[in-house]
Amino acid sequence: QVAGTLAKEGPNSPSYDWFQTDFLVTIVIYTKQKEMGLDSVIVDHQDDSFRAETLIKDYSYFIHIGLSHEVEEDFSVRVVENVGKIEIVLKKKENISWKCLGHPLEKHNLLILKKDTGLYYRKCQLVSKEDVTHDTKLFCLMLPPSTHLQVPVGHHVYLKVTITGTEIVKPYTPVSYSLFSEFKEPDLPNNKYIYFLIKIYPAGLLTPELDHLQIGDFVSVSGPEGNFKKSRLQELEDLFLVAAGTGFTPMVKILNYALSNIPSLRKLKLMFFNKTEDDIIWRNQLEKLAFKDKRFDVEYVLSAPTSEWNGKQGHISPALLSGFLKRSFEKSRVLLCICGPTPFIEQGIMLLHDLYFSKDEIHSFTA
Ligand code: FAD
Numbered sequence: 001q002v003a004g005t006l007a008k009e010g011p012n013s014p015s016y017d018w019f020q021t022d023f024l025v026t027i028v029i030y031t032k033q034k035e036m037g038l039d040s041v042i043v044d045h046q047d048d049s050f051r052a053e054t055l056i057k058d059y060s061y062f063i064h065i066g067l068s069h070e071v072e073e074d075f076s077v078r079v080v081e082n083v084g085k086i087e088i089v090l091k092k093k094e095n096i097s098w099k100c101l102g103h104p105l106e107k108h109n110l111l112i113l114k115k116d117t118g119l120y121y122r123k124c125q126l127v128s129k130e131d132v133t134h135d136t137k138l139f140c141l142m143l144p145p146s147t148h149l150q151v152p153v154g155h156h157v158y159l160k161v162t163i164t165g166t167e168i169v170k171p172y173t174p175v176s177y178s179l180f181s182e183f184k185e186p187d188l189p190n191n192k193y194i195y196f197l198i199k200i201y202p203a204g205l206l207t208p209e210l211d212h213l214q215i216g217d218f219v220s221v222s223g224p225e226g227n228f229k230k231s232r233l234q235e236l237e238d239l240f241l242v243a244a245g246t247g248f249t250p251m252v253k254i255l256n257y258a259l260s261n262i263p264s265l266r267k268l269k270l271m272f273f274n275k276t277e278d279d280i281i282w283r284n285q286l287e288k289l290a291f292k293d294k295r296f297d298v299e300y301v302l303s304a305p306t307s308e309w310n311g312k313q314g315h316i317s318p319a320l321l322s323g324f325l326k327r328s329f330e331k332s333r334v335l336l337c338i339c340g341p342t343p344f345i346e347q348g349i350m351l352l353h354d355l356y357f358s359k360d361e362i363h364s365f366t367a
């Protein structure tokens with residue numbers, strides 16, 4: 001688990017330094033990596049423990065220090081992308097000179113394989129909860145002022161709630177506030193809100209608890225997990241999204257991101273499988289978006305429609321997929337993202353291989 005044993009295969013270990021003025025302490029992390037953004041570092045300052053986790057490929061690099069003096073709750077984070085330099089600027093509570101930054105805590109200055117690091121949680125407050133469909137709600141959680149955390153496109157977090165003494169943990173994929181939220185790159189540095197679309201299962205273990213949370217209650221939120229790389233969207237011409245039920249959630253940020261940041265994109269199509277019309281999440285917004293942006297189209301497929309439904313119906317099938325997956329021209333650069341119940345994803349991937357989509361052209365979302 002220590003840096004030395006991993007250095008041979010992993011990236012070069014980052015290093016850090018610090019300096020101070022009368023009012024500020026700046027911690028600088030030199031990652032020596034190019035693709036660093038504000039979503040590459042997670043910072044938590046709880047009590048006197050200062051923790052910064054920098055995500056570098058499959059590894060995490062930790063700064064974990066018991067600070068020698070008190071600092072204000074809020075701080076700022078800056079990333080100089082082209083050189084991979086991260087600066088965290090803390091405000092001193094007292095304007096005195098610090099002799100040292102503090103004492104090292106667990107994992108400090110180590111580069112560790114991400115899968116060996118365990119999840120780290122911070123308590124977030126429920127700010128709002130709105131009905132979206134008969135069983136799905138939009139939850140807004142607020143990060144503590146002493147946390148910097150931005151969930152990358154296509155990644156999920158774990159929510160943890162303690163129910164009668166037992167910790168229940170499940171993954172959820174943050175979404176944008178709406179399909180029309182401007183996706184600014186980089187995201188606002190002081191963005192404190194995380195949104196989730198969550199389906200409540202009356203007989204479920206965790207979601208009824210989430211449903212019963214009151215505004216102001218706390219939920220623990222982990223750091224981001226996932227293997228989707230935003231770079232897969234670069235230079236794409238056709239993007240196909242195949243979602244079932246809440247499998248729509250990873251598609252939300254992908255949609256926002258692709259439509260506002262990928263100039264080469266010609267066509268973005270969503271095939272959205274649901275049981276009934278009432279189950280379609282954000283149908284109004286999807287239709288408005290298709291009207292507003294000619295590159296975007298949505299098709300609904302219902303597995304248990306009423307007799308009035310005259311759109312597509314059934315389960316995922318070769319006929320439905322081959323009709324949907326029309327490229328804007330032969331050999332266009334294409335990516336297909338698929339998410340939903342496990343059997344849906346498994347059947348979908350099999351069918352896509354039959355339709356000559358290569359592995360590199362498919363991304364499936366799983367835990
Ligand atoms: P569970 O206790 O898991 O039960 C779910 C349903 O299955 C209930 O109706 C229950 O009665 C039934 N059930 C449970 N066990 C059985 C059984 N043995 N036999 C038959 N039926 C059974 N969900 C979202 O809503 N939004 C998201 O953004 C989201 N993101 C996700 C991201 C990832 C990476 C993954 C893997 C899942 C995601 N999910 C998301 C699903 C989420 O993690 C939970 O699985 C879901 O919320 C159900 O949790 P629960 O504890 O309430 O229900």
Ligand code: NAD
Binds near residue numbers: 316
């Ligand atoms: P649902 O039961 O409402 O079903 C939606 C549609 O999925 C159905 O209309 C049908 O077309 C299809 N479907 C359902 N069961 C199927 C099966 N056995 N075989 C083939 N197709 C099937 O879906 P839901 O309750 O919204 O569940 C969504 C699922 O997506 C959950 O299992 C959740 O864990 C998963 N999910 C995964 C991620 C991720 O990132 N991995 C993110 C969000 C949701």
